[in-house]
Amino acid sequence: MKTIAIVATGGTIAGTGQAGKTVAYHAGEMNVNEIIKSIPMLKDVADLREYQFMNIDSNEMNPSRWIELANKMNEIVLDEKIDGVVVTHGTDTLDETAYFLTLTLNTSKPVVVTGAMRPATATSADGPYNLYQAVCLAASEDAHHQGVMGLFSNTIYSGRDIQKVNNYKVDAFDQKAFGCLGYMQDQEVYNISRTFKLHTLASRFSKQHLIDLPSVAIAYFYAGASAQLLYDMARNHHGIILTGSGSGNYSQEWLAAINDLSKQGIVFVRASRVNQGIVFDDAVFDPQHYCISANTLSAQKARVLLMLALSQTQDREVIREIFNEY
Numbered sequence: 001m002k003t004i005a006i007v008a009t010g011g012t013i014a015g016t017g018q019a020g021k022t023v024a025y026h027a028g029e030m031n032v033n034e035i036i037k038s039i040p041m042l043k044d045v046a047d048l049r050e051y052q053f054m055n056i057d058s059n060e061m062n063p064s065r066w067i068e069l070a071n072k073m074n075e076i077v078l079d080e081k082i083d084g085v086v087v088t089h090g091t092d093t094l095d096e097t098a099y100f101l102t103l104t105l106n107t108s109k110p111v112v113v114t115g116a117m118r119p120a121t122a123t124s125a126d127g128p129y130n131l132y133q134a135v136c137l138a139a140s141e142d143a144h145h146q147g148v149m150g151l152f153s154n155t156i157y158s159g160r161d162i163q164k165v166n167n168y169k170v171d172a173f174d175q176k177a178f179g180c181l182g183y184m185q186d187q188e189v190y191n192i193s194r195t196f197k198l199h200t201l202a203s204r205f206s207k208q209h210l211i212d213l214p215s216v217a218i219a220y221f222y223a224g225a226s227a228q229l230l231y232d233m234a235r236n237h238h239g240i241i242l243t244g245s246g247s248g249n250y251s252q253e254w255l256a257a258i259n260d261l262s263k264q265g266i267v268f269v270r271a272s273r274v275n276q277g278i279v280f281d282d283a284v285f286d287p288q289h290y291c292i293s294a295n296t297l298s299a300q301k302a303r304v305l306l307m308l309a310l311s312q313t314q315d316r317e318v319i320r321e322i323f324n325e326y
Helices: 032-037 040-044 063-076 094-104 127-138 228-234 252-263 299-310 316-325
Strands: 003-010 047-056 084-088 111-114 148-152 155-158 182-185 188-191 216-220 239-244 267-272
Touching (some): 003 063, 003 127, 032 047, 040 127, 047 063, 063 094, 084 127, 094 111, 094 148, 127 182, 127 188, 216 299, 228 239, 228 252, 239 299, 252 267, 267 299, 299 316
Parallel strands (some): 216 239
Antiparallel strands (some): 182 188
16 A cells, blocks of 8 residues: 655645535644544555644745745655655645646655645535545556646646636636646546646756745736836846736836846746736737746746746746746
């Protein structure tokens, strides 16, 4: 039987509230051992090692906690007796954490991130079944070399592309137009695709000893948005993600500010506020070629990658290549 480590960080899966209700609960209150006790069939899947690493609402997750989590997990996977890892996490920022781990974990062992949309005290709580399937996936031979995966509602997603697409329904995750990595039926794993972007062992960041990360902000463009926002952000940040309209677009006022601030050393990445599609280089909205295209990354995931890239280099062309590879 495989040995799976469960690293708990809190979230709705560990939330409590009025018995039976799905609202007005507090995330990150239950210990992971209590959740595991509610899933008796787990004993037939794997030997478990539980690590209550933190117990927070995922809106309290931040770069320093990402680094702590990645360092702890890199330590755990060094144990030859550990065959895989499951991370329980709140859903609101799960996509960011999953991508950070995708880029920084130095292992080929299965790593699965999961959580819940309903608190543990709700009627028909979804957390126990998600956790059960996550452990089954982490114990599967087919899960090796897949990088970090997300598991929700019988569906397997890549850590790079998973995103929360619904703030209300239990089936709250997807990964744009790429399709999922596979499906699960109870404990059975059915893989249908793989990600070809660099991750885990192949990532240039997975062997890097991180202490902190450069500060990167996200600027959201809307009709009439003042470019002063960019100047204000540039005072305290090394890079800025532009969440532009359409294909990562913005006004001429913003373009002038971007050109000015780029000459001062601020690194810009163009993402889109549109959920589907891809952002390419653009000779109209970036004629000086200062901006780096986020490609298919959401703004929040582009921020994760830019922070890591800036921890190694400020060369725009090197960072541009990193965005193409990851």
